[in-house]
Amino acid sequence: MKGGYMLNELDPLLHSELRLAVMSILIGVEEADFVYLREQTNATAGNLSVQLDKLSTAGYIEVRKSFKGKMSHTTCRITPVGIDAFARYVDTIKGYLHISG
Amino acid sequence: MKGGYMLNELDPLLHSELRLAVMSILIGVEEADFVYLREQTNATAGNLSVQLDKLSTAGYIEVRKSFKGKMSHTTCRITPVGIDAFARYVDTIKGYLHISG
DNA sequence: GGTAAGTAGTTTATTTTATAAACCAACTAA
DNA sequence: TTAGTTGGTTTATAAAATAAACTACTTACC
Numbered sequence: 001m002k003g004g005y006m007l008n009e010l011d012p013l014l015h016s017e018l019r020l021a022v023m024s025i026l027i028g029v030e031e032a033d034f035v036y037l038r039e040q041t042n043a044t045a046g047n048l049s050v051q052l053d054k055l056s057t058a059g060y061i062e063v064r065k066s067f068k069g070k071m072s073h074t075t076c077r078i079t080p081v082g083i084d085a086f087a088r089y090v091d092t093i094k095g096y097l098h099i100s101g
Numbered sequence: 102m103k104g105g106y107m108l109n110e111l112d113p114l115l116h117s118e119l120r121l122a123v124m125s126i127l128i129g130v131e132e133a134d135f136v137y138l139r140e141q142t143n144a145t146a147g148n149l150s151v152q153l154d155k156l157s158t159a160g161y162i163e164v165r166k167s168f169k170g171k172m173s174h175t176t177c178r179i180t181p182v183g184i185d186a187f188a189r190y191v192d193t194i195k196g197y198l199h200i201s202g
Numbered sequence: 203g204g205t206a207a208g209t210a211g212t213t214t215a216t217t218t219t220a221t222a223a224a225c226c227a228a229c230t231a232a
Numbered sequence: 233t234t235a236g237t238t239g240g241t242t243t244a245t246a247a248a249a250t251a252a253a254c255t256a257c258t259t260a261c262c
Contacts, residue, residue, distance in 0.1 A: 007122050007125065007126075007141070007142065009118075010118050012118075012248095015116075015118060016248080016249080017110075017111050017113075017116060017249095018249080018250095020197050021108050021197060024108065024196075024197045024198070024199065025108075027199070028199070034210070034211070035209085035210075035211095038210095040108070041108065043250095044250070044251065044252095045210075045211060045212085046211085046212075046213080046214095046250075046251065046252080046253095047249070047250055047251080048211090049211065049212055049213090050212090050213095050248095050249080050250090051249090053212095065211095069257085069258085070256085070257060070258085071209075071210065071211095071256090071257060071258070072209095072210055072211060072256085072257085073210080073211095074210080074211075090198045090199075090200070093194070093198070095125075096121050096122060096125045097125070097191045097194070098125065098128070098129070098191075099191070099200065113219095117219080117220080118220095119220085119221095135239070135240070136238085136239075136240095139239095144221095145221070145222065145223090146238095146239070146240060146241085147221075147222065147223075147224090147240085147241075147242080147243095148220070148221055148222075149240095150240065150241060150242090151219095151220080151221085151241090151242095152220085154241095166240095170228085170229085171227085171228060171229085172227090172228060172229070172238075172239065172240095173227090173228085173238095173239055173240060174239080174240095175239080175240075
């Protein structure tokens, strides 16, 4: 996928519908909790859990697990690394979409 | 993935790096042959073959197999259905990328 | 107290998808 | 004739997404 025309490689971590959705939401907000993300993306909890792990492992988001009483509560926020990766992804995919600027 | 915020479902047929690359190339050109697409995308022939089949089966592209002597020659062109799907994909993913218009 | 139902999530298994490896057939050149 | 190249397809493997099952806690009701 390298060396071609004008098509650079798309970050495989972001080129996934659910992970991209999560990043898209997080980039516009200070932080969001697990339930909010699940509602907004309509993902199953299991799928969301897995994808948040991947984003977290990559350092794209920070996941904080706290307790409200004894009930767990998970909040996520995007990191500077994540913001950067998202920006690069946007630039790259613009090449595919024939969007200039 | 439906009913959320501003994030509609991304056409899974187009939300694949290689298939999107193929469509991106084909939308800008009358037609392109197998070799050209393989070079521009840097895909393996096997992978390209499979993905062209999927796009063709969906009616997004038309694949014409001819013979130059006895050597096979495959040319592809995008269909109106494909142009339409591509346009919708672009609109949809703009929501994820925070690109307006 | 006991049990049924709901919330908040994780782990694991299954399905789907992408990718690579192996292959077929023809051609080219030594 | 045989070794390498071109133009692909088919098949096997690796990786990814998704769903199902499960843990742990809470609330409501009898």
